[in-house]
Amino acid sequence: MHIILIPDSFKGTFSSEQVIHYIREGFEHHFDDVTFDEVPIADGGEGTVDSIVSALRGEKHLALVRDSLGRLIEASFGMCGRTAIIEMAESSGITKISSKERMPLLTSTYGVGEMILEVLKHDTDEIIIGIGGSATNDGGTGMLQALGVRFFDESGEILEQGGQILKRIRRIDASGIPEELKKIPITVMCDVSNPLTGPKGATMIYGPQKGANDKTLLELEAGMVNYKKILLETVGIDVDLIDGAGAAGGLGAALVSFLGAKLKPGIEVILDLVSFDSMVSNADLVITGEGKIDAQSIYGKVPVGVAGRCLDFNVEVIALVGTEGDQSKVVYDHGINAIVSTIAGVISEEDLTLNAEKRIKESIENLCRLLKIGMKLNK
Structure with missing residues (x-):
């Protein structure tokens, strides 16, 4: 059997x-x-790198990157052949900071961009990014800044990091993105369908668990609305029409808009990676499971x-x-x-x-x- x-x-x-x-x-x-x-299965959050590396007998590597508050930490990523596995929770995850440090106006996805740059040093022809468990609500601007993107305010000054900059963005210069990155297909493990803005968007649904009070929620939401407008003007994409654009505080929107990433359910990504269809054709029984099964x-x-x-x-x-x-x-x-x-x-x-x-x-x-x-x- x-x-x-x-x-x-x-x-x-x-x-x-x-x-x-x-x-x-x-x-x-x-x-x-x-x-x-x-x-082994992980949904794109903590444990994604370990699970995929284990399933595919790949290798783990360490990189020195910034956490969501800009402190240098060691974060791991995986290489499975020429496929790189990145887990945003390794750098910008909510478990990397204390409950008192949850400040979505300040937290940034910069470390995710640093990890992307790190995998470019390897022989990489595909990148898979799990974006569960984030501490951020910056629309992925931090990641983009690490990749060379610049955000300008109305006076032409370059903006800093964090969700606080979203309402002040007036222009985006994406010419600094490495050319080799533009040629590499990116798949995002994303198990939510939230848009970037609105009552079911990144801020209003997930902002509270990231430390946003009522006042902060309104500020961040106003920023996201402005950011969506600037994205439409810059890349011609209305991210609110893309399921999952609001994932990880809007990181999904940035990955789609500037890196051409495809958002897919985490389980579908895993099943494709391990060639599950070929595997199951030789099986007598499959045992799966989860902590709680319901509707x-x-x-x-x-x-x-x-x-x-x-x-x-x-x-x-x-x-x-x-x-x-x-x-x-x-x-x-x-x-x-x-x-x-x-x-x-x-x-x-x-x-x-x-x-x-x-x-x-x-x-x-x-x-x-x-x-x-x-x-x-x-x-």
Whole structure:
């Protein structure tokens, strides 16, 4: 029996790699003739570089770049053959600063641009950027500044960094972008569809978690509206018509407008990178999963993304999950054949953490025993 193990992390409990370890351990205990393909998953936020490098047996490299407040830090990126993997959370991530340092008028994506310049030093013919987990709301201006773009105010002065400059931009000079970068295709792992501006835009939806109070939100939103106008005048693109332009505080808009990047759901990028369609054609079973499966799982989440690819190959898909939420059974209409939950009933938050390993092992034990019964009945 050949099984593909491709779960998302159980956020706050297990990484994707840990879930894979537990499943493999359980199946090897119950079955003598089982083999695996193992594909760790990350959604574009923290852990993206590690997951892709692990799945593709690539290499990690370190670079000295600036965090969102301009301090020098070490950040990692991956090289998988000639494909570079960048995780914006490594430089401009919200976990890189304390809660007291969340200041979206000042935080910048400059470090992301520095990481892009770093991968250009390698033999790179494709760049993949995960943009989850940002601390920024600067429209990607910091990244662009690191790449040589200049932003001018109404008096012709060059502007500094951070979300504070957005309302003051009157002209953009993008002539400094390296020519070699313009020739490299860029794919962005982006799992949100927010536009740049408006009530569902980058600022109003994600600004509060990045430290913006009501006054700051209004200032940043006014800046984003101005920035959108200047982008339209400069590159002829209305970024509010592009799903995901508001991702990572507008970084998605900058990547599309000036680097010609393509925004794609993270799971689709991963599946293409690992040649999943070829992999699944030789599989007997696929086990995927996530921390909580519910009605929202059909909108770009890992289990349903995986199951959708399996439909054409008639391969059965089991979702191992932490818990089931409202209307979770809707995923049965999208290629998942069974759900196995590690939690049955209501438990305390303390028990959720303390006994997580025991529960996942017991759930995998039950899954293996049920499969063995099914195999006997099929004879």
